[in-house]
Amino acid sequence: MSRPPVFAIEATNLTDERGTGIGRYTRQLIEALSALQVPPQAEFKLLQLCKRSRWQLRDRLAQGPRLSSRCWWGPIWPLPRPSCALLHVPDERQPPWRVPTVATVHDLYAALNINYTDEKKRQRKLRHYEHLRDNCARLVCVSENTRQDFLRLVGGDPARLKVVHPGVAPEFRPHTADEIQAVRTRHGLAGPYLLFVGSTPNKNLARTIEAFAAGRFGQDYTLMVCGEHSRTQGEALAARLAELGLATRVHFAGFVSDTDLPALYAGAAAYLFPSLYEGYGLPILEAMACGTPVLASDRGSCPEAAGGHAAIADPEDIEALAAGIASAVAMTPARRAAALAYARTRTWEATARGTLAVWREALAR
Structure with a gap:
């Protein structure tokens, strides 16, 4: 041989x-x-x-x-x-x-x-x-x-x-209430939250914050933002949040380890991924695999990754993004189960x- x-x-x-x-x-x-x-x-x-x-x-x-x-x-x-x-x-x-x-x-x-x-x-x-x-x-x-x-x-x-x-790696899965509470405690999350991960321009954080404000989601949720931002970025975002009256409703977590990320996905009311362009958009599937509804953009490969199982919106339209966030948060258990089953095939x-x-x-x- x-x-x-x-x-x-x-x-x-x-x-x-x-x-x-x-x-x-x-x-x-x-x-x-x-x-x-x-x-x-x-x-x-x-x-x-x-x-x-x-x-x-x-x-x-x-x-x-x-x-x-x-x-x-x-x-x-x-x-x-x-x-x-x-x-x-x-x-x-x-x-x-x-x-x-x-x-x-x-x-x-x-x-x-x-x-x-x-x-x-x-x-x-x-x-x-x-x-x-x-x-x-x-x-x-x-x-x-x-x-x-x-x-x-x-x-x-x-x-x-x-x-x-x-x-999708096996650690991206639905988590128990105790696992979710442990990661919430580590990151100081007291109530319901929406999750955003990323710091590069294509991730579209500034418009996400505008949509978070336009949809008045700050009344019920904290927006948790994971990712390292430059000092200039941080100052500009802080100034805009102060203008919007959301300084206490957006939590900047900085770098989050791969150990914590799956449980943060699983505990979120929705994962927000309104990217302007992606080569694939694997976080869409990772969030789905954790049982979390997703808002994704209609650009690049995001619809391809989502496979029809995410709320889809124009990432440059603030009102459309706000409506998309609302749609993701209100996703039915049947749609969430279908998204989870789809993610498990990848x-x-x-x-x-x-x-x-x-x-x-x-x-x-």
Whole structure:
């Protein structure tokens, strides 16, 4: 019997002190692939790669069966390079090795000039898109919307772009009353609350606050905002809240750990996600998986992620957002149950199998 192929995944982002969305994607994908059950003839090995500069933090890398780890360092590499049949790149870090490569396309923020204040960084990202287009055997797109954006804004062979949706981790689930009360106590939440997570411009916090005020939700709810904001952002938001008379009705929690986030989802009266653009919008599904009704925008891939199970609104229309929040809060138990069932179908096992199929297709070229 021939030896199982070795598939390498660049995983340096797992060593970041605070995990990003792409870091969570990388970890969940690696762990799901590691645990995947396959017949003997389809067996494979996983090689987790980490840049030499972060190798001292390798204890943060994923653990699991069929999984090993190695460091890498630039084009001048004095040690033998690990042998692999294929390399998967989930972000911009890429070992300069001549092997078939698959990359994940998460979004087209740079091409749409969203969330970028540094033009040099934006141009670098645009060049990265072009590099992926020209050098990868296959591209994994996290949504059909992202796939269409890539083809429209960057170009390439449509047959090489494959959609594989991310999954929902098992910790996103309905929580007990005691679990919810514990996280509420830690964050000083005394009454009913609406939840908002994010700090980048596309998350649309300023309009969310305006809609919270327009719908008079402050009479019954606190708006809990998770995410780190700059001093300038914080001062502008505080001034506007004072003008609206909502200074005591909006709670800025700052950075919230992944440990607390599922219970915060589960305890919220509704999760607000009126994003101006998303590559996928996984938090929509994570909130649904916790049994929480969701308000999502009608932009980007948000409707695709929601699958018809969220209240949908125009994110630039304050009155529409206020009506959408009201609709989410009033969502019937039957609709909430349907949303929960839908979210449970989006598993990381399915993501792993879809990704593995793309790898095998890339090798069969």
